[in-house]
Amino acid sequence: MTRPTRQARKSGITRRSRHARQRRSFGAPSMAVCDVEPPLIRSTELANKLCLSRRTISLYAKQGLITPAIITPGGQYRWRYDDVLAEMRKLAEECRAEHK
Known part of the structure; x- marks a missing residue:
């Protein structure tokens, strides 16, 4: 077993439990960070989110x-899902304006 650091001894947390806590907290980043770009997704994931086929995404x-x-x-x-959603909304508005 590893010897705890001075700070860990004060808080009563060993290195092993600190490491385990860090692994458990792994996941989606906090939403408090504003300058982080949304993750890039594949065509299949985008198609699933938009309820379209992957082939339709490629065609578009x-x-x-x-x-x-x-x-x-x-x-x-x-x-980037948000970018594509904005583009599709713009296309829908243009299409509606043409057919009025």
Whole structure:
């Protein structure tokens, strides 16, 4: 067993339990941090969130209706959900304006 540090001895926490606590707290970052960008997601995940097929997402991207955040060296698209949602809302508004 490892010897606890001076600060750990004062608080009664050993290194092992501190490490275990850090592992348990691993997860989604706190929402208090404002300058962190949302994570990039794959086309399948985006399609699931939008209730569309992956093929539809790819088709929209090829037509230029939505733009991926990045394209990997292998040619795969990575998306930011909020950006795509904003683009699709803008398209919907433009479509409604045309048909009035």
